[in-house]
Amino acid sequence: xxxxxxxxxxxxxxQLIPFVDTLxxxxxxxxxxHSFGRLIMLLPVTYAALVFGIRIGLxxxxxxxxxxxxNLFILEIxxxxxxxxxxxxxxxxxxxVNLWLESYETDKHHRxxxxxxxxxxxxxxxxxxxxxxxxxxxxxxxxxxxxxxxAQELHDDTAQDLIAIxxxxxxxxxxxxxxxxxxxxxxxxxxxxxNRTLSSVRRFSQDLRPSVLDDLGLIPAIEWLAPELDKHFxxxxxxxxxxxxxxxxxxxxxxxxxxxxxxxRNIGKHAFADKVWxxxxxxxxxxxxxxxxxxxGFNPPERIGDLAVNGKLGLTGMQERARLIGANLKIDxxxxxxTTVTVELxxxxxxxxxxx
Numbered sequence: 001x002x003x004x005x006x007x008x009x010x011x012x013x014x015q016l017i018p019f020v021d022t023l024x025x026x027x028x029x030x031x032x033x034h035s036f037g038r039l040i041m042l043l044p045v046t047y048a049a050l051v052f053g054i055r056i057g058l059x060x061x062x063x064x065x066x067x068x069x070x071n072l073f074i075l076e077i078x079x080x081x082x083x084x085x086x087x088x089x090x091x092x093x094x095x096x097v098n099l100w101l102e103s104y105e106t107d108k109h110h111r112x113x114x115x116x117x118x119x120x121x122x123x124x125x126x127x128x129x130x131x132x133x134x135x136x137x138x139x140x141x142x143x144x145x146x147x148x149x150x151a152q153e154l155h156d157d158t159a160q161d162l163i164a165i166x167x168x169x170x171x172x173x174x175x176x177x178x179x180x181x182x183x184x185x186x187x188x189x190x191x192x193x194x195n196r197t198l199s200s201v202r203r204f205s206q207d208l209r210p211s212v213l214d215d216l217g218l219i220p221a222i223e224w225l226a227p228e229l230d231k232h233f234x235x236x237x238x239x240x241x242x243x244x245x246x247x248x249x250x251x252x253x254x255x256x257x258x259x260x261x262x263x264x265r266n267i268g269k270h271a272f273a274d275k276v277w278x279x280x281x282x283x284x285x286x287x288x289x290x291x292x293x294x295x296x297g298f299n300p301p302e303r304i305g306d307l308a309v310n311g312k313l314g315l316t317g318m319q320e321r322a323r324l325i326g327a328n329l330k331i332d333x334x335x336x337x338x339t340t341v342t343v344e345l346x347x348x349x350x351x352x353x354x355x356x
């Protein structure tokens with residue numbers, strides 16, 4: 001910038017440098033030497049405004065004018081209107097350049113700040129989503145642990161107490177073979193009621209946390225679950241296993257089991273289907289779980305999360321469970337043509353190869 005000012009100064013005062021003074025005054029692109037020198041003074045003004053901002057740019061503009069104006073009185077030729085117009089034009093151009101560059105830098109700064117705010121908002125949103133998924137995972141773990149505890153208590157305490165009461169009734173009837181027929185019918189009715197209650201408690205315990213899932217794994221648990229729900233909801237489930245079955249971490253198998261359980265229950269409660277096809281495809285790249293029915297279907301929204309607004313919390317819960325294990329859940333449904341739920345679980349490094 002200083003060199004540009006010095007160059008413009010020498011063009012304005014060529015008498016200070018003999019060599020410059022000998023140059024043809026009309027050889028600068030058909031401009032006079034002084035006109036060219038005045039235009040050259042715009043370069044340091046523009047450079048200062050671009051690099052240092054409008055304040056330094058205006059100071060340099062004042063310095064350029066202080067160099068140009070005295071030369072009007074030193075020149076031996078008379079001052080013309082063109083000289084005055086050139087100087088006014090240079091002042092106006094210098095001001096416009098400073099204002100334009102300031103506006104450009106301001107807009108650039110605003111864009112940068114807006115971009116930074118957007119990045120911060122995105123990072124904050126990602127952090128909130130990660131925290132939400134962490135909390136959902138912890139809630140799911142706590143829920144499953146509570147299910148396990150209740151199922152264990154029902155099996156170990158409630159069911160055993162009912163069995164003990166039933167045996168006492170049997171023992172009492174054995175010790176009193178000559179009971180009146182009315183009393184015997186009464187005790188028999190109580191005995192049957194106890195057996196029905198015991199069956200319900202066992203079914204409820206298995207529904208909360210089937211022991212077969214912990215003991216044998218996902219496929220045996222599904223093979224146990226499907227016939228149970230078939231009898232309850234009056235449909236027929238066909239199970240097909242493709243590829244070599246493999247085991248997954250406990251939490252992964254539990255999530256897949258819950259998705260199958262929720263899907264079959266939804267079919268039984270809402271689809272009015274009589275046929276269900278359940279397929280597990282163990283490919284080299286991923287595991288695909290598909291539940292398809294021939295029920296009445298529905299019009300799914302563009303996003304599964306919107307189902308919660310319509311009260312379909314079960315499907316939304318299935319999606320959230322799938323996300324916890326890194327799986328993708330997709331729901332395809334057409335009215336009167338059934339519904340298909342597909343879960344894609346990419347091959348994970350922590351999956352455990354195992355043949356059932």
